[in-house]
Amino acid sequence: MSDTNTAHLLVVDDHRDIRDSLARYLSDHGFRVTTAADGAAARRVLRDHAPDLVILDVMMPGEDGLSVCRWLRESTAVPVILLTAMADETDRVIGLEIGADDYLTKPFSPRELLARIRAVLRRATALPAQRDHSEVSMYRFDRWCFHVARQEIEDDAGIAVALSTGEHRLLLAFVQRPNHVLSRDQLLDLTQGREAAVFDRSIDNQVSRLRRKIEAEPGQPVLIKTVWGGGYRFTPSVETA
16 A cells, blocks of 8 residues: 555546546645546556556446446455445445445535545555454553543552543554554544544644643653654553553
C-alpha cells in the first residue's frame, strides 16, 4: 500500500467529463491517477497495474460496476468506492454486500470524494500489529496506572485523574502500541472511526490535553513524542494487568 498522499487511483466512469475532472482534481491533491471508460478497460488496467484504490461507477454500458467489483473481490483486496445514482439504493446495498468499501451518490462534491478516499486508504493501511488486549483491565507506564474500565489514571501516590472519553480512547491507542509511530490519520481511525472528518485536527488538541495530565512538563513532553512529518510515538515501557 502506498502512502495515502501518493497512492495510485483508478477512476472508472463512462462519462468523459466526470472521469477527466476527477482525474485532474485528484492529481492536484497528490494522487497518481489512471482512468478507464468502461469495465473492459478497467480489467485491462487492473491486469497490468496494481492501483491502491478503485473509484467505480455502477451504471456503465456493457459490464457494469457491480460486476467489476465482484470480479475484483474474487482475486484482490484492493479497496473500492462505488459511484451510484441517488435513487439506486439497491445498487448501494448490493455493492457493499459484494465487497465495496464505500459508496458515494451522484451528484457529489469532489471534496467529499477526497475525504472518503483518504478514509478508505487509512483503513486499508495496516496498523502496527498488537496482541489481544480484550482481557486487560490496567496498564502501567512511567509513574501511572491506567484503569481502563474506570476511565482514569492513578499516579504512584494514589492520586486519581479522570480522563475524558477522547483522552481515554487516545491513551488506549497509545498504550496498546508503544514505541510505534502512529500518524494522525491512524489515530483518528482508532479513536473516532468513521466519525472523523477530513482535515480534522482534533487529534492534536487531544494529545495536548493528554500531555497536560500525564507529562511532568507538558511543554517538553517525553512520554508522547511528536514525530515531525509522521505523527506521535508513545515512548514508555508498558506493562499490563
